[in-house]
Amino acid sequence: MRWTQRMTVVSTASAEYRLLEAMPLPTALIRGEQVLRVNAALATLLGVPASELEALSLSESIRRFVPAERGWVEPLYESLVRGGPLPEGPVWVRVQPVNGPQRTLALRHAPGAHPDELVVVLLEAEAEDSVRRLTEALVAAAATMLRCRDERSVLETAVDAIYRQGFSVSVVYVDGDAFRYGPLRQSPFIVAEAEQLYGMPLADVRIPNAALPHFLEVLERRKAAFHHDMLGVARFPPSANGESPVCQLHPPDMRGLDAPILVDGHPFGVLSVQGPALTPAGASTLELFAQLVGGALENVRHHQMSAVRLEEVSRLQDELVARERLEVLGEAAGVVAHEVRNPLGAILNAVAVLRREAHLGPTGQAAVGMLEEEAIRLEDIVRDLLDVVRPLEPRPRPVQLGELVRRALGQMHGPPDAPTLRFSVDEAAETPPLEGDETLLQLAVTHLVRNAVQASPAGGKVRMTVEPADGGVRLVVEDEGPGIPDVDPQRVFQPFFLTRANGRGLGLAIVRRVVLAHEGSVRASSRTRGGARFELWLPRAPSRMSPV
Structure with missing residues (x-):
């Protein structure tokens, strides 16, 4: 914003002189040839007391402090005093303080509260160019921050942009009744010395709010504070020996x-x-x-909240579709079970009678064995179908997941001539027990292990890992089979989704229902070196286990 827009209300009243005095930029108020008021910043710049400057006429001030530019500066101010137009943009002049080297400054002009008054503000020429470069860099950084999708990326982008302009910078988080350091770009020497004084990394230091009152004031007022003298403000709190890193390490002109x-x-x-x-x-x-950093952080949080809500909507929609599918499947399963189980019972009874017949030859015995095997297989299918659709009512008690895995391995029986698979069970020693229904969890683990065994090739290996994870216990089962087909991995948990020609498509559906009944999760993926990976997670103590 131009100074001509920002400084349009300046009065010669004494109260407003105090406002002028508080300005951090060197400023003077003039009326004709008279210098009405100069602030402390201008007196410091020129090295002359304010009272002495106010006693000089404008012409005397120009001759004394702008001797190199006198030839054109005097006519300019004479024109302004007569009501001439204000210059467009800054006026660059070489100012000679009483003590010190000559400095090039940019003079900005603005009309005062009265027609015959003029406000003059002096800016460092190099500083103004620095502000322009800083603004351009921060505008570019703000555009990048708006594309960030996590808070850390926003803050790292912000501190990087400021640091590249030659400043030291840090973000300090509010952490309850304390402050702690976030991303920062400081001199490695300063950071090392500070960490040596504290005896720990800065990221681990929690600073009581009372130790940084200037931060508290900034947050309470919701307004920035500019410090001319860094040594007057403790940037780091005192360490155990009472020493403050900032007082020792920052230069005096910081x-x-x-x-x-x-x-x-x-x-x-x-x-x-x-x-x-x-x-x-x-x-x-x-x-x-x-302020833009805060807006970018809000943007990240809103995106994350939207993603969580979208995921929750998708999950609820999937559950609704699954429940509707199970309702239809349940009605069909009831009919199938009723109509199939009675004939199966009759067939198996007939098989038992035929086995006692002595006159059956080898061919007859083989046919009876095949009949019995297929009837048992059909009965297993009916049982699995009922397991998929029947309501689950978990009855929780302490359960060791590793013990269920070993028990499931003991139930694996194949034909005598089947190639032997290799198994490995790696159970972490600190794995805690779960609160769950032992029967249902055993059913789920058995189906998961059986699926890996059936998918593995001859001589393959099935690896199982049981370990604590995220407030619960994780079971990972990996095989060396063909892996997951080129579809959404979650589809393998749908009833009748087949990945093998001789599969039933029901075992993994049962696994998913049992896991959801225990408020857990299960997911499938393909391994990079071939095979499938199933990861099952169960909480140690579910908040509720209602019938599913």
């Missing part, structure tokens, strides 16, 4: 800015920037950038 980061209207943290080239104008740009 300036600083603390800007609040607000997310959804709540304090998130503080953006803390330091550097000798930091100016009030640059600080204003950084304060606005801190």
